[in-house]
Amino acid sequence: MPPGKQGVKVPPLPPPKSNNKPLLPPLTAPKPLSPTSPTFTPTHTSPEHPHHNGVHGPPSSSLRSPVSIEAVEEDGEAGLDGGLEVGSMVEVNDPPLFGVIHWIGRISGVGEPVAGIELDQDLSAGTDGSYLGGTPDSPPPETPVNQVERCNSIAFAEWGSERVEDNSPPVEGEEAVELYEGWKRGIQGHLNSCYLDATLFSLFSCCSSADWVLFWPSDPDSDSSLAQDLLRCEIVNPLRRYGYVCASKTMALRRLLEAANSNMGFTNQEKDPEEFLNKLFQLLQVEPLLKIRSMTQQPQEGHLYQLFPPTLPPSPTSPLLVSPIGSPIPLAPPSPSRMRVASVQTLLESSFLHAGLKFVEAPSCLLLLMPRFGKDFKMFDAILPTLSLDITDLLDDTLRQCSICQAVAEWECLQCYEDPDITPGRLKQYCSTCNTQVHSHRKRASHHPVDVSVPGGPWTGPLLSARQRMSLFAVTCIETSHYVSFVKHGPLPTDWMFFDSMADREGEQNGFNIPHVRACPEVGRFLSLSEQELSRVDPASIRESARRLLCDSYMCLYHSPDLSLYK
Secondary structure, rough: OOOOOOOOOOOOOOOOOOOOOOOOOOOOOOOOOOOOOOOOOOOOOOOOOOOOOOOOOOOOOOOOOOOOOOOOOOOOOOOOOOOOOOEEEEEEOOOEEEEEEEEEEOOOOOOOEEEEEEEOOOOOOOOOOOEOOOOEEEEEOOOEEEEOOOEOOOOHHHHOOOOOOOOOOOOOOOOHHHOOOOOOOOEEOOOOHHHHHHHHHHHHHHOOOHHHHHHOOOOOOOOOHHHHHHHHHHHHHHHHHEEEOOHHHHHHHHHHHHHHHHOOOOOOOOOOOHHHHHHHHHHHHOOOOEEEOOOOOOEEOOOEEEEEOOOOOOOOOOOOOOOOOOOOOOOOOOOOOOOOEEHHHHHHHHHHHHHHHEEOOOOOOOEEEEEEEEEEEEOOOOEEOEEEEHHHHHHHHOOOEEOOOOOEEEEOOOHHHOOOOOOOOOOOEEOOHHHHHHHHOOOHHHOOOOOOOOOOOOOOOOOOOOOOEEEEEEEEEOOOEEEEEEEEEOOOOOOOOEEEEEEEEEEOOEEEEEEEEEOOHHHHHHHHHHHHHHHHOOOOOOHHHHHHHHOOOOEEEEEOOOOOOOO
């Protein structure tokens, strides 16, 4: 252990039971101390123990082991001088094991106090919760019991997090940096939870556009209501109030997801944000975020949209031979070996145009999955998250502007999208006059423009309506099966921070993860570049934070603050 590093031992949470019996309600968390961080300087994860979506040792079933208790009240309930109680996370010595206390009391014929602990590892000396054929003092079902031997009374509550009932809106700017930046900040990762940690931090830490799912009407006695209460009061509100959520809270949510989805491995297996969000929204029984229709089908509903690559990649010989005035990044001359780059704007327009899709209504929150083939192969060297996403021309039954004269558009042409003579890679829509002129050329005689709906027509003269835009508020990234997130916490171009729920680890297999949040204003310089400018940036000049954002993006999250007010 490096000099000056505090030797705080905190046990991991136990994985779920391996049987198929109904799951118990979420355990009562230990009473936390002050949510302020302990003073220590974590070391970085060593190369011998790389990130693998939180896997630092093989998961095992929940079994039992002895534990010693310092004091027990006369009625057998938890009342420990060392601060331990039912729900406390403890370390058991000889050998060192970790678990959560489920029951404390006395057993007939045994003079010493007895505790039942759910462990995170198999133990041959463990029990199934019974003693001499019976159940002592009626502990909860499936609760293990064994005779007290020895225990380390450690301040585990230091790593707990409080329940917050009051609605807590997100903070931004310098206030967000003060709240989140540092070690033991964000959401603590545990046992392959990074897919969930990064997604929830992206959605809720600094943005309220998804808050409607926290208040969606539900049956008070349903699993939906239980999950909603847990998400709102145990995760989102504490995160925004104190800047930290312990892994026991997210584990409770994972158990609910697993129970609702017939043991799909949500408590211990690798998942991805897409699967997690779909199952979470199904559990919460909320209205779909997106309503999209094609020209031949009824509107379809969903929560996320998968982007597809454009049919024509950008040409390496495109213009811009010199760096534009004011470019924040030195640009190299075009070369055949430069990076393959696509912007989210281009990917979204291309995906919708080639599939014949339109938004039935403007979404308040738009979650876009980047094009990838598996975890290793990526379609592009870099994807540029568009800061302001224009969806005006992707909306159904709305006024659209002619690409040439700015009058109301009545026609749209897929073949013109790829025409190298008319700004390739851009949506092309025309008024009736311009459509006739453009397609009178012999090179476009084979094009097949289609008419678009014009609400409230006929219209004459130029169209002066405002564009419908959505703002980027977070990016979730993946590298070697590990998810992290970048979150925009204010209006300035440099207002970005980076979150990793497993940035460091205390101990080895029996250790625990330490989450970390840090400001990363440098990524703002790259996000200000155009698609063409970014393709000419020397990859070797891109530092770690910007490289992860541009080259490892998995999901880009957009919102419309104005529309969110009506959701």
